[in-house]
Amino acid sequence: MAVSSFVLGLVGLVVLNLVLGPVAIVLALVALRRGTPRRFRALIGLGLGIADLLVLAVLPAVHHGASWTAFG
Numbered sequence: 001m002a003v004s005s006f007v008l009g010l011v012g013l014v015v016l017n018l019v020l021g022p023v024a025i026v027l028a029l030v031a032l033r034r035g036t037p038r039r040f041r042a043l044i045g046l047g048l049g050i051a052d053l054l055v056l057a058v059l060p061a062v063h064h065g066a067s068w069t070a071f072g
Contacts, residue, residue: 001031002042009048013055021052 005027012020028046036042 001027002036002038005045006041009045012052017052017056021049024049
């Protein structure tokens with residue numbers, strides 16, 4: 001779960017922030033609660049999940065309400 005949280009949080013920075021961010025957060029919290037030996041990776045996944053949601057909140061504010069796209 002810790003590795004999945006890390007990967008989903010990383011991918012979520014680029015696509016599907018709204019879906020992958022919360023999933024990464026939940027997986028990281030479950031992994032930490034179960035006492036994973038990959039604690040650092042779970043913490044990074046938690047941070048990336050939170051960063052996904054922050055990116056989702058900040059980008060529309062910076063671009064005056066317009067959503068960003070990969071094509072310009």
